[in-house]
Structure formats: C-alpha cells, structure tokens
Amino acid sequence: MTADAPADNPYVADPPTEFEPVADLNLDTAREQAEQLRDAIRYHDHRYYVENDPVIGDRTYDTLFARLQDLEDTFDLDRENSPTQRVGGEPLDELESVEHVAPMQSIDQGGEKGEVQEFDDRVARGLADAGFDPDERTYFCEPKFDGLSVEVVYEDGIYQRAATRGDGEVGEDVTENVRTIPSVPERLRGDYPDTLAVRGEVFMPTEDFQAYNRERIERGDDPFANPRNAAAGTLRQLDPSVTAERPLAIFFFGVLDASVEFATNSEVYERLPEWGLRVTDLAEKADSIDAAIDYRDRLLAERDDLPFEIDGVVFKLDDRAACEALGSTARAPRWAFAYKFPARSERTTVRDVVVQVGRTGRLTPVALMDPVEVGGVTVSRASLHNPAEIERLGVGVGDEVRVKRAGDVIPEVAEVIEAASKGTVDFPESCPVCDSPVERDGPLAFCTGGLACPAQLERAIVHYASRDGLDIEGLGEERIQQLLDAGLVEELADLYELGQLDLTSLEGWGMQSVANLQDELAASTEPPVDDFLAALNIPSVGGATATALARKFETFEAVMNADREHLQAVDDIGPNVADDIREFFESERNYEAIERLLEHVDPQPYEVEGGDELDGLTFVFTGSLEDYTRSEAQEIVETHGGSATSSVSGNTDYLVVGENPGQRKRDDAEDNDVPIIDEGEFESELEARDVLE
Incomplete structure (x- = not known):
C-alpha cells in the first residue's frame, strides 16, 4: 500500500529547491519549515526505501535534507526523532524483521566539488585533533552502486542470513531470497574468519534489466522505472522461487563485523575475494582528495559503458584506525562521502499528452514522445506531474523538449527547447x-469519484482484502485484476455477489478455490469496526488511526457521521486528517458505494479485549522469537495492558532476547539495570500473571 502523503506540505510534490537565506528567518518560521521538511522527508524516505516508488529525484531530496540540517544547526532546533538523526526507511510488514549485528549507516553526500573539498577539510581537522598526521591521509574510492544494500552474515564459513538495510538498525529478513543470487556463496573459501558480517549491494545488470523489462511489457505488466527498483522489488518477493528466476547480482564492499582485523579499507577489498565474496574491480586508492575527484570524473565519463548502474562514487578514508577515531554522527560516518553524478538528460519531441488516473485518484499528465535514449534507457514517455507543471513549462504537442531522469529515477520533461x-x-x-468532476488541490488534480471510480477500484479492492484491511485470503492482485477484466466487479460490494459459475468460468479457478474464496468473503461480513475502517483506505487513516476512531466512537455509523470538531477530539487526529475523513464520507459516490457495501457487511462495534494483567510493565524485544513474531509478542503485551517499546530506557521492565539479538539493546539494558530474559522466561512471566493458561 502506498504511503499517504502529508497534507498541505509544500515539500512533497514538486518541492522547491531554492530557499530564502536562513539568516532572514525568525525562530517560529524556522520551526514551522523544519517540521514540514521532517514530515516530507519521512514520506520520501518511505517511498524510496520501502515502496521503491520515489516521487522526487535524489538531488531534490538532498537539497531538502541539507535545508533541514541547516535550519537545525542555525536555530539549535530539537533533533529528537528528526530524519537527520537516523537512516531513512523501515521494514515491510510482510517480511520478518531482524536486527543488524552492527548499524548499517547512510553516507553524507553531495553533487558539487566544493562539498567534497569541505569533507576533506573536516577529515584533516578531525585527524589532527585525534593525534593522526593529516598529511598522511589517503582515500579508498569505489563506485556508488544503484541497487539495494544488504547485510550478509556467515558463521564458521557458512551462510546464515541476509537482511535489507531497513532503518539502519533493523531490516527485513531476505535470507532465502539472497540465497538464490548466484554470486552469494553458501560457504566461504580459504582461511575465512569464524564470524563475518559483510555489506553488499544487490543490483540487476543493465542488459538483463532491459531484457526483463521487455518481457514485462510484452505480457502487459508495467515496466520497472530503473534497475534499482527491479532489484528491490525482486529481493522483497515473498516467494524465493520468483527471486531465483530474475537476474540479480551482488558486489560486496564493506565489513560490518568480523573476528579478524583489517588495517585499511583497501585490505577489505583484497581479503573478501579470497573468501569467495565478489567485489568490483573499479575500486582504487587515491593519495589525495584531488586524485579522488579525478577518479570520480573518470568513472563519470565511463558510466554509460558500464554493465550496471552507478549514481556516483564513494570516498572512504583508507586507514581504519583513523576511521574509528573520527567516528560517526547519528546518521553517517565522518570518514566517508558520496560524490553524486548529475542527472542525465536528452532532447525529443512531444507527440501527444494523455492523462492517467492513478490508484489514489490523482490525475497525472504524461507526454508521449519520439523514443530517445536517456542514460542508456529508451524513454518514450515522461511525466508532466500535474496541470500546474504544464502551465509552468508552457508545453504543448509538437514542442521539442529536454527530458531528464531526475535522480536517475523518473523520466520527466525538464524544459521546452523549441515551441511548435x-x-x-x-x-x-x-x-x-x-467522468466525475476533477478537483484541484494546489498544483495537483484529483478525481472525486473515490470508491466508484474504476481507476481507483483495483487499489481499493487490493487494500480491502490485504492484511491491512480484512485479510481475505485468495484475493490477491492477480485474481482481482481477473475479476475486473471480466467485468464481474465494478465496486467493492460486487465481491459479495460473485456466484460460483462466475468464478469457475475464469482461468485457474477450480471448485475448491471458489469455495475457499466464498468462505473467506463470508467470514469477512462481520468485521470489527476498526478493521473495516482501515479496509476502506480512507485518506490519512491507517490501522492505528482506525483503532483510535473505533475506540472513540464505537460504531461505524458514528464515525461516518462525526463532524470535524468531534474527529479532532481523537488522539493524533488534527484538522487536516479530520478534513480528509469528512471529505471521504461526504463524497456522494463514496457514500453510495459504502451504502451498497453495508448491505453485505455489518461492522461490529468496538470492544476492548484482553485485560490489565500487564498494566504498568514495559517490554522491549530483540532478536527472533521461536513461538511468536515480534509483532505478535508486542500485541500480547499491549492487549493485556502493558507497553511494548522499541528502545531500552530506565523505564523498561524487561528486555526479551531471542535468536540473533542486537548488542546495543543488551548493552542499554545492562547500563539501566534492566532484567534480560529469554523467550521461556517471558512466557513464564505471562503465565504467572494469568495471561497464558
């Protein structure tokens, strides 16, 4: 499910990249702008790291991030929970979470030579302060691969697990999927260390990406925007056999933890191949920052001829002892910097403009153009984003335009070169x-058809049947598309009117699968009111907000009829969210669709389950539990009156430790005298308090 964008936030869609000087702002204005930037950056982080569907380019994101850092530094703003203090992203719900053996940090980056020289100056000062000779500093240079970063762990030379970067502390467990990549050895070679956790970049080679995209288009699927999206989407497949069919590769480039020491980062590149771990042959040492910049310029010139995508280079201080002395900020090491490449661009002619209606109802104009090569990719369509962008560009059919791939991700029309x-x-x-009226929201345009608009129907049904909705098994995206293509479903209520003959006439539907689906649909006719609210995919209403609404109003009818004032009385619901809820229910077409749905579905009033057996107790979980997922264990605690938090503090009562636990939480528990218990002791505590029988 696509993340809902923060409402009325200027830094979400087509954000500005030029700002008035920070010195001209007062404190209140700075605080307001910083909060908007934080909300927008969190949204962009989610779109990029979790959904693999960014809405802005890398350079634009970097500009927003730098502005936020500038505001926080100049006005000494509170940075708690700010995106500048952490790596973006969070694990997907569908995959198990796993803690990294060491933080997988991000890297400070920039696209200007002056920023690189400033980095070098900071390194020199830091080395001098730490007692090192700054004149002896050398850098290790490597390509910045445009893929998906993963942690791969070996014990006694045997492959144990793999995880995506996630939020830097916790990632998604992709062990079985990474195992299918041919360049990931099951067993290390040579004189390998007893324990080894390495960082690598999973990617799809350019030639393989082009062939795979061609296959997707030929079978009617949407092509991936770029090789990175293809790699990320493939690695997050729930079925490893799907991953195995797709052409993924990996380069390893760093050591997160090992039972051996490395004197330099260049030594890492020498040792990893000895153990059977693939590294790029494009990395090299540089004896000065000028030599490192020359390395970047050479790779930029060779970029289009490489068999994989890179979007810059990374400079690392080579001496690992010096790296340790410089340390890290909360987000990134002080000894590394990514020098980004500029976005690619090219010329072509606009032949037509069509308007697509997205699954959220947003109308996006798309320019259809003479095919043109942009960064090694043939582009024949490019986004015009919104009606305001058409007016700004002054673009029309027949115009010669410059097309670029912003951040090497989204093809877009950058400017009109020659108007025709x-x-x-x-x-x-x-x-x-x-044919519903189009409503303008600032620069954007939306269809007001809501649940009744066929373009939005697929998304509505997919969400309704998902785990975030009513969890209707057997109703995945492929089967939903079948129902839509056959004309059997034109709105949500039609799901409950599907007959056996309707379904068995479709390819791949047998009597048993039809019976199973009908049983699932029948079981969904009396859902808890909070599940039903979440299933409707009301803008700004996720699972937590749906539960808060249900707790406050108890019945669906009460929520549907609540005015803005009463909605804002609910915890965490502000005026913008209240407006979104009211506009959803006040839409005539939505109202009609819901009325039809309520002929089949009877949402049950909210009831508080569980008890207060764990009232006053706070638990933190680390590692993988045997009998529960982490979310299941947290739900047990919260259902019975306790609290389940993500970090250890002096208020924590128990740290529950499973397999492959994180060291940081255990250290925090010891520092705060928090009892550390295993899964068996956790269950004993639950039994003692009558939570488990």
Missing part, C-alpha cells in the same frame, strides 16, 4: 475514466 504548438495542453475538467 500554439498553446499548452488543455487539462480535463472531468475524470477521463469515470
């Missing part, structure tokens, strides 16, 4: 799919 049209494209006033 007599005006800009007329933007429709009604939805091209359902």
Whole structure:
C-alpha cells in the first residue's frame, strides 16, 4: 500500500529547491519549515526505501535534507526523532524483521566539488585533533552502486542470513531470497574468519534489466522505472522461487563485523575475494582528495559503458584506525562521502499528452514522445506531474523538449527547447475514466469519484482484502485484476455477489478455490469496526488511526457521521486528517458505494479485549522469537495492558532476547539495570500473571 502523503506540505510534490537565506528567518518560521521538511522527508524516505516508488529525484531530496540540517544547526532546533538523526526507511510488514549485528549507516553526500573539498577539510581537522598526521591521509574510492544494500552474515564459513538495510538498525529478513543470487556463496573459501558480517549491494545488470523489462511489457505488466527498483522489488518477493528466476547480482564492499582485523579499507577489498565474496574491480586508492575527484570524473565519463548502474562514487578514508577515531554522527560516518553524478538528460519531441488516473485518484499528465535514449534507457514517455507543471513549462504537442531522469529515477520533461504548438495542453475538467468532476488541490488534480471510480477500484479492492484491511485470503492482485477484466466487479460490494459459475468460468479457478474464496468473503461480513475502517483506505487513516476512531466512537455509523470538531477530539487526529475523513464520507459516490457495501457487511462495534494483567510493565524485544513474531509478542503485551517499546530506557521492565539479538539493546539494558530474559522466561512471566493458561 502506498504511503499517504502529508497534507498541505509544500515539500512533497514538486518541492522547491531554492530557499530564502536562513539568516532572514525568525525562530517560529524556522520551526514551522523544519517540521514540514521532517514530515516530507519521512514520506520520501518511505517511498524510496520501502515502496521503491520515489516521487522526487535524489538531488531534490538532498537539497531538502541539507535545508533541514541547516535550519537545525542555525536555530539549535530539537533533533529528537528528526530524519537527520537516523537512516531513512523501515521494514515491510510482510517480511520478518531482524536486527543488524552492527548499524548499517547512510553516507553524507553531495553533487558539487566544493562539498567534497569541505569533507576533506573536516577529515584533516578531525585527524589532527585525534593525534593522526593529516598529511598522511589517503582515500579508498569505489563506485556508488544503484541497487539495494544488504547485510550478509556467515558463521564458521557458512551462510546464515541476509537482511535489507531497513532503518539502519533493523531490516527485513531476505535470507532465502539472497540465497538464490548466484554470486552469494553458501560457504566461504580459504582461511575465512569464524564470524563475518559483510555489506553488499544487490543490483540487476543493465542488459538483463532491459531484457526483463521487455518481457514485462510484452505480457502487459508495467515496466520497472530503473534497475534499482527491479532489484528491490525482486529481493522483497515473498516467494524465493520468483527471486531465483530474475537476474540479480551482488558486489560486496564493506565489513560490518568480523573476528579478524583489517588495517585499511583497501585490505577489505583484497581479503573478501579470497573468501569467495565478489567485489568490483573499479575500486582504487587515491593519495589525495584531488586524485579522488579525478577518479570520480573518470568513472563519470565511463558510466554509460558500464554493465550496471552507478549514481556516483564513494570516498572512504583508507586507514581504519583513523576511521574509528573520527567516528560517526547519528546518521553517517565522518570518514566517508558520496560524490553524486548529475542527472542525465536528452532532447525529443512531444507527440501527444494523455492523462492517467492513478490508484489514489490523482490525475497525472504524461507526454508521449519520439523514443530517445536517456542514460542508456529508451524513454518514450515522461511525466508532466500535474496541470500546474504544464502551465509552468508552457508545453504543448509538437514542442521539442529536454527530458531528464531526475535522480536517475523518473523520466520527466525538464524544459521546452523549441515551441511548435500554439498553446499548452488543455487539462480535463472531468475524470477521463469515470467522468466525475476533477478537483484541484494546489498544483495537483484529483478525481472525486473515490470508491466508484474504476481507476481507483483495483487499489481499493487490493487494500480491502490485504492484511491491512480484512485479510481475505485468495484475493490477491492477480485474481482481482481477473475479476475486473471480466467485468464481474465494478465496486467493492460486487465481491459479495460473485456466484460460483462466475468464478469457475475464469482461468485457474477450480471448485475448491471458489469455495475457499466464498468462505473467506463470508467470514469477512462481520468485521470489527476498526478493521473495516482501515479496509476502506480512507485518506490519512491507517490501522492505528482506525483503532483510535473505533475506540472513540464505537460504531461505524458514528464515525461516518462525526463532524470535524468531534474527529479532532481523537488522539493524533488534527484538522487536516479530520478534513480528509469528512471529505471521504461526504463524497456522494463514496457514500453510495459504502451504502451498497453495508448491505453485505455489518461492522461490529468496538470492544476492548484482553485485560490489565500487564498494566504498568514495559517490554522491549530483540532478536527472533521461536513461538511468536515480534509483532505478535508486542500485541500480547499491549492487549493485556502493558507497553511494548522499541528502545531500552530506565523505564523498561524487561528486555526479551531471542535468536540473533542486537548488542546495543543488551548493552542499554545492562547500563539501566534492566532484567534480560529469554523467550521461556517471558512466557513464564505471562503465565504467572494469568495471561497464558
């Protein structure tokens, strides 16, 4: 499910990249802008790291991030929970979470030579302060691969597990998927260390990516935007056999933890291949920052001829003892810097402009163009983003335009080079799919059809049947598309009117699968009211907000009829969220669709389950439990009146430790005299308090 964008936030869609000087701001204005930037960056982090569907380019993101850092530094703003204090991203719900053996930090980055020289100056000062000779500093240079970063762990030379970077502390367990990558050895070679945790970058080679995308288009699937998205989507497949069919590769480039020592980062590149771990042959040492910059310029010139995508280079101080002395900020090491490449761009001619209706109802104009090579990829369509962008560019059919891949991700029209049209494209006033009125929201345009718009229906049904909705097994995206293509479902209520003959006439549907689906649908007709609210995919209403609404109003009818004032009385619901809820229910088409749905579904009033057996107790979990997922264990605690938090503090009562636990939480527990218990002791505590029988 796509993350909902923060409402009324100027830094979400087509954000500005030029700001008034920080010195001209007062404290209140700075605080307000910083909060908007934090919300927007969290949203962009989620789109990039979790959904692999960014809405802005890398350089634009870097500009927003730098502005936030500048505001925080200048006005000494509170940085607690700010994106500048952590690595972006969070694990997906569908995959188990796993703690890294050591933090997988991000890297400070920039696209200007002056920023690189400033980095070198900071390194020199830091080395001098730490007692090192700054004149002896050398750098190890390597390509910045445009893929997905993973942690791979070996014990006694045997492959144990793999995890995505996630939020830097906790990632998604992709052990079986990474195991399918041919360049990941099951067993290390040579004189390997007893324990080894390495960092690598999973990617899809360019030629393989082009062939795979061609196959997707030929079978009617949407192509991936770039090799990084293809690699990330493949690695997060729940079925490892799907991953095994796709052409993934990996380069290893760092050691997170090992039972051996390395004197330099260049030595890491020498030792890893000895153990059977693949590294790139493009890395090299540089005896000065100028030599490192020359390395970057050479790779930039060779970029289009490489068999994989890179979006910059990384400079690391080579001496690992010096690296340790410099240390890290909360987000990134002080001894490394990524020098980013500029975005690619090219010329072509606009032949037509069509308006697509997205699954959220947003209308996006798309320019159809003469095919052109942009960064090694043939581009024949590019986003115009929104009606305001059409007006800003002054673009029309027949114009010669410059196309770029912003951040090497999204093809977009950057400017009109030579106008051949007599005006800009007329933007429709009604939805091209359902003919509902189009509503403008600042620079954006949305279809007001809601649940009744066919373009939004697939997304509505997918979410309704997902784990975040009513968890209807047997109703995945492929089968939903079948139902839509066959004309059997035109709104949510039609799901409950599907007959056996309707379904058995479709390819791949047998009597048993039909019976199973009908049983699942029947079981979903009396859902808890909070599950039903979450299933409707109301803008800004996720699972937690749905539960808060249910707890406050108890019945679905009460929520549907609540005014803005009463909605804002609910915890964590502000005026913007209240407006989103009211607008959803006040839409005539949504109202009609919900009324039909309520003919089949009877949401049950909210009831508090569980008890207060764990009232006043706070638990923290680390590692993998045998009998529960971490979320299941946390739910048990919270259902029975306790608290389950993500970090250890003096208020924590127990740290529950499973397999492969994180060292930081155990250290924090010891520092705060927090009892450390295993899964068996946790269950004994639950039994003693009558939580478990």
